[in-house]
Amino acid sequence: xxxxxxxxxxxxxxxxxxVAKHSLRIFNETxxxxxxxxxxxxxxxxxxxxYPLNIICINDAFSRKLNKTYRKKNEATNILTFPANNTxxxxxxxxxxxxxxxxxxxxxxxxxTPTRQIIFLAIHGMLHLLGHKHGNVMEHxxxxxxxxxx
Numbered sequence: 001x002x003x004x005x006x007x008x009x010x011x012x013x014x015x016x017x018x019v020a021k022h023s024l025r026i027f028n029e030t031x032x033x034x035x036x037x038x039x040x041x042x043x044x045x046x047x048x049x050x051y052p053l054n055i056i057c058i059n060d061a062f063s064r065k066l067n068k069t070y071r072k073k074n075e076a077t078n079i080l081t082f083p084a085n086n087t088x089x090x091x092x093x094x095x096x097x098x099x100x101x102x103x104x105x106x107x108x109x110x111x112x113t114p115t116r117q118i119i120f121l122a123i124h125g126m127l128h129l130l131g132h133k134h135g136n137v138m139e140h141x142x143x144x145x146x147x148x149x150x
Contacts, residue, residue, distance in 0.1 A: 123146060
């Protein structure tokens, strides 16, 4: 059986039957406030409840570990997104890992709030789940949805 590094650390379900068909679940043990209502609205609008999504708030060390394991890059990143059935936990839900350490640093660097940075990253990750790649189209959609949900 495949070892699921995220499910071990965050006690996430690895049995696909335990994940509701159309649901959004947020796991946050970081102590940093997550704007849940906004994220639910973004999820409902962008993904239109097409499939379940787990959002897991993590730190630099765990981000680095996931990035090294799945992307062969030995560095922390602000967000990692995995489509359904191809996730670190092995669930049928898509997964988005938001690095809260990076959220705080990026918010300070760009003179914004952590809440706004989390909202931006949620939009960014969901656009990836819809198949968008980095580039002009994705940046335009990020601008449109950021204005709508901020």
